[in-house]
Amino acid sequence: MLEKALYGDKKYWSLVFILGGFILLGLFFYLKQYNTGLTITGLGRDVSWGFYIAQLTFLVGVAASAVMVVLPYYLHNFKVFGKITILGEFLAISSVTMCMLFVVVDLGQPFRMLNMFLHPSLNSVLFWDSVVLSVYLLLNLIIGWTLLGAERKGIAPPRWVKPIILLSIPWAISIHTVTAFLYCGLAARPFWMTAVLAPRFLASAFAAGPALLILFSFILKKYTKFDAGKEAVQKLAMIATYAMLANIFFILMEIFTAFYSNIPEHIDHFKFLFVGLQGNTLMVPWMWASSILAVIAALLLVIPKSRNNTTTLGIACVAVFLSIWIDKGMGMIVAGFTPSPLHVVVDYWPTWPELFISIGIYAIGLLMITGLYKIALSVRGEA
Secondary structure (H helix, E strand, O other), X not given: OHHHHHOOOHHHHHHHHHHHHHHHHHHHHHHHHHHHOHHHOOOOOOOOOXXXXXXXXXXXXXXXXXXXXXXXXXXXXOHHHHOOHHHHXXXXXXXXXXXXXXXXXXXXXXXXXXXXHHOOOOOOHHHHHHHHHHHHHHHHHHHHHHHHHHHHHOOOOOOOHHHHXXXXXXXXXXXXXXXXXXXXXXXXXXXXXXXXXXXXXXXXXXXXHHHHHHHHHHHHHHXXXXXXXXXXXXXXXXXXXXXXXXXXXXXXXXXXXXXXXXXXXXHHHHHHHHOXXXXXXXXXXXXXXXXXXXXXXXXXXXXXXHHHOHHHHHHHHHHXXXXXXXXXXXXXXXXXXXXXXXOOOOOOOOOHHHHHHHHHHHHHHHHHHHHHHHHHHHHHHHO
């Protein structure tokens, strides 16, 4: 079936070549980072995790969100998601791949990753995070390819794949839970040390992922013959609505707890994000933009009339995605390090090499999605 990705019209190949150009640009800057070291990034002693790890945190949630279409379809026989399930599984494959690539570039020297597997520390959350991500990638590859192969032949999927599908459901939740444990287990970082972090991660994942799937469905409907169906899109919109409301609720809980308890170590991180601290206001406009987008998205999704309208639903999904990307993609990581345990505010902002390397990795993910969706739609066209 891989050969189907080698055939397409001018629009398809134009997109492939554009993404290929961004990949080459990212590779150029990565080679520069490989030779020079992480000194070309904005990272330092006080802020040792930055834009790379922020993208890992966000994309793990996008990968985990595939469970929101897999669970209803396979566990509850919700046939409405029949067309869109394969899109969710292939989105998970590309998202996990990008997660792993962001870990590679963050290490500086990629061969250091071998130490984690050759000399594993069983009490290391990072080791277990790498395990659950690798297994989740393998599960989705087996499920997606097996089901698509059965659909191409016009036969029922083999029975042995059903237990793997059922295993992938709790595994999807585990990948983002373990990622949250990476942060909330660090006692010196009070911004992360909260029991609500894992539920907050899952809520944001189950909002951003379905929102992205809806946007992909709209794009595929416009440029191909694929139509996910209005009912499937509306059900995904409902999932995104409840998850976004839960995400906003969890954030408000965090803010209330920090300010009502009046613990300076907790309050300072929120001050840094929303009003600035020690003259540093770098994150303030971004976090207010994230908050405003979250409110706009919630209003558009809650009102049935705007949720049922394709245009306003698309705007709401973009707002959901951008709001959560800013919050988890930058605010969550940088604020955890700022201020430092010594109460020092250190400037951090991704450098141009960091941004171009990240764009290159996103281009790899989009190229994978393009190829996988092309294969899936070609197989279904034959069927």
